[in-house]
Amino acid sequence: MATISIAATDGAGSFDAHLVEPAKKPAGAVVLIQEIFGINASIQETAAQIAELGFFVLAPDLFWRQERNVALSDKTQAEWDKAFALMQGFDHETGIADLKATLAAARTLPGANGKAGTVGYCLGGLLAFRMAIESDADINVSYYGVALDNFVGGLDKVRAPLLLHIAGQDEYFPSEGRARLIAAAAGHPQVHTHLYRGADHAFARVGGIHWDARSAWIANGRTAEALAAALD
Numbered sequence: 120m121a122t123i124s125i126a127a128t129d130g131a132g133s134f135d136a137h138l139v140e141p142a143k144k145p146a147g148a149v150v151l152i153q154e155i156f157g158i159n160a161s162i163q164e165t166a167a168q169i170a171e172l173g174f175f176v177l178a179p180d181l182f183w184r185q186e187r188n189v190a191l192s193d194k195t196q197a198e199w200d201k202a203f204a205l206m207q208g209f210d211h212e213t214g215i216a217d218l219k220a221t222l223a224a225a226r227t228l229p230g231a232n233g234k235a236g237t238v239g240y241c242l243g244g245l246l247a248f249r250m251a252i253e254s255d256a257d258i259n260v261s262y263y264g265v266a267l268d269n270f271v272g273g274l275d276k277v278r279a280p281l282l283l284h285i286a287g288q289d290e291y292f293p294s295e296g297r298a299r300l301i302a303a304a305a306g307h308p309q310v311h312t313h314l315y316r317g318a319d320h321a322f323a324r325v326g327g328i329h330w331d332a333r334s335a336w337i338a339n340g341r342t343a344e345a346l347a348a349a350l351d
Contacts, residue, residue, distance in 0.1 A: 147350025152243030157189030
């Protein structure tokens, strides 16, 4: 693993991205999009797991304009409070711009095959959904993104595979919103919704308090298969 620097396209400076390389190259690349806890141990472990599938992984520090290299856990109230404060201060538009810059960097890594997609969790799940609408990523995977129903009007712009892993008991995404999302995605040839009925938000967070092994393994298997099809 290593850290690389990526220039922001708005001239505000540069930000760090956690890089893990696959054992074999050439290979496709995955932009791993953080939760509200930053590039913490859970995201780094997820990056290592995706790299073991045979992909480059770049996890950009999206909170850098507020505080660089945040790494919080979900184990204490103080960390939750800080994470929510950072989320409230996060500008989604500049975040999308940083993700597009990261996607471009991922495609040109030494040994990369030029194909790149996104995988995002929580906040990152929302951003991955938006990347499916607003970027040229070859695939996008959203784990329990919240408020996705606010963006379903853009689904007609989705041209690459989009996997939506939806927690059936998500405390941050009410059932009405989940239903609107699933209904809007129905019949779209590139959008694949998967509902995990007994799972709570963050069911696939490695080491997290809501980890659900069955749901996580099923979702991760679907993700691995889709990434291989799109990026190899």
